[in-house]
Amino acid sequence: MDIVGTITRLPTLFFGASPCDDSFADRLSYKYTVLMLALFAILVTSKQFGTKHIQCWVPAQFTKNYEEYVNDICWVSNTYYIPLEQKVPTLEHERRQNELRYYQWIPFILILQAFGFYFPHIVWRSLSRRSGIDVRDIVDAAIHYKSVDVATQDDKHKNELMEYIVEAIDKYVDDPRRQVEERRQSISLKYVLLTICICLGKYLGNYLIIVYFTTKALFIANAVCQIFLLNLFLGQEFHLFGIQVLKRILQGRGWDTQSRYFPKVxxxxxxxxEALHLNGSHRYTVQCVLPLNLFSQQIFTFIWFWYMMVFIVSIFDVIAWVTRFFPSKQYNYIKRRLQLMKRDTEFNNYPPEFVKRYYMEFIFGYLEPDGVLMLRLLSSNTSDFVCTEVINQLWQRFYKRDPKRTKRNRKPESNSEQVAQERKQQIAKTAETHDSIRCRSLKATSIPNQTNNGHDVLIRSRKSSFQPRVEDNV
Incomplete structure (x- = not known):
């Protein structure tokens, strides 16, 4: 039996094979951590009801029924921990200061923690759908596009999938309700408030990215709060538990079998x-063994280090995503993938300053942060090849939407040397045209006199030659 393969397929069995519209750090929290806590809850529940969860030492006069009653009453009511080297306090409130209130509720605590880790994902899914585009649906289409490209080479189906992806992103980023020009002119208080309130600012070009980073902040806050909430549930300083375990290991003392966090005795x-007793009741103090706490100590030790790992991975993931959305990072990311295809050779022949300005218009004016976020998620959840193809398809749509704009803006965006050279050439041509016009005007003043004199001579010669012929005929 393939144990490793079965373990790796467990998230698919619980959550299905649905595509992901997030990063690995997010899935580490809402998928793998939730699965781990659910499995621990099932194991603890089976231990509680499948074996003897508590065993108490009772006086010799107690019968078997009395012993079972003592076990049940001590399990239902909370026990308390006093170290063996210390004397048992006589006052009841001193005893209750070290009371253990958690061992009956461990399965419910684990289930509650699992919901806490899954809650940020619910926020992401519900708020991202309000944007008007389903990022998971686009990722699913991109995964199918990749599988078609590898397996069947069905070009027609592949083109339909690519058309669907590009059409969905284009409609979202080019929504007329975004009012890009108005937002460029001035940043008003209304714009700032709508950006902060993620429930309202859906047409500002940054709605998805704000929701995405809010979700990541919830994942980080949840990992930290879960550790400190266990202080309340366990009644101990659980946030220091892992540090004390590491100290014992480094000092060579091994595993703490007498842990005050999870005492076994x-x-x-x-x-x-008793009806016939004078005082009406007997008070007993018995010593009990909690075998379940040995198992609970191992579980919560693993949970402490797992939470620390989730917290660290989430922090680094947020830092990585923040750096990806620096303007220079966005520009270089899109530019490299546009230059990989090199389809539009005419555009590549334009001056560099104009090309850069047009790239910036495509990235910051057309795609905006939401469009770049969707492309990043496509790249991380499918492949960089699919993302590059989508970027180039979007570029073709953006570039062909107003082809005359390119020719109009090309000259003003050229460098200063080219502009100066063109002006010199224009001035030289203007001077030449003025000189040619002046020469033509001077020639025009002299030609009519010559023409008139020649015309008179021609008339006189024609008359002299014509008259004798007429007289001869007569």
């Missing part, structure tokens, strides 16, 4: 009423 106080 506890005390229990209970009373038994």
């Amino acid at each position: 506890t005390l229990c106080d209970f009373q038994i009423r």
Whole structure:
């Protein structure tokens, strides 16, 4: 039996094979951590009801029924922990200061923690759908596009999938309700408030990215709060538990079998009423063993280090995503993938300053942060090849939408030397045209006199030659 393969397929069995629209750090919290806590809850529940969860030492006069009753009453009522080297306090409130209140509720605590880790994902899914685009659906289409490209080479189906992806992103980023030009002119208080309130600012070009980083902040806050909430549930300083375990290991003392966090030997106080007794009841203090705490100590030790790992991975993931959305990072990321294809050779022949300005218009004016976020998620959840193809398809749409704009803006965006050279050439051509016009005007003043004199001579010659012929004919 393939144990490793079965373990790796467990998230698919619990959550299905649905595509992901997030990063690995997010899945580490809402998928793998939730699965781990659910499995621990099932194991603890089976231990509680499948074996003897508590065993108390009772006086010799107690019968078997009395012993079972003591075990049940000490399990239902809370036991308390006093170290063996210390004397048991006589006052009840001193005893209750070290009371253990958690061992009956461990399965419910684990389930509650699992929901806490899954809650940020619910926030991401519900708020991202309000944007008007389903990022998971686009990732699913990109995964199918990749599988078609590898397996069947069905070009028609592949083109339909690519058309669907590009059409969905284009409609979202080019929504007329975004009012890009108005937002560029001035940043008003309304714009700032709508950006902060993620429930309202859906058409500002940064709605998805704000929701995404809010979700990541919830994942980090949840990992920290879970550790400190266990202080309340366990009644101990659980946030220091892992540090103390590491100290014992480094000092060579090994595993702490007498841990005050999860004591195995506890005390229990209970009373038994007797009708014929003068005082009406007997008070007993018995010593009990909690085998379940040995298992609980191992579980929560693993949970402490797992939470620390989730917290560290989430922190580094947030730092990585923040750096990806620096303007220079966005520009270089899109530019490299546009230059990989090199389809538009005419555009590549334009001056560098104009090309850069047009790239910036495509990235910061057309895609905006939401569009770049969707492309990043496509790249991380499918492949960089699919993302590059989508970027180039979006570029073709953006570039062909107004082809005359390129020719109009090309000259003003050229460098200063080219502009100066063109002006010199224009001035030289203007001077030449003025000189040619002046020469033509001077020639025009002299040509009419010559023409008139020649015309008179021609008339006189024609008359002299014509008249004799007429007279001869007559």
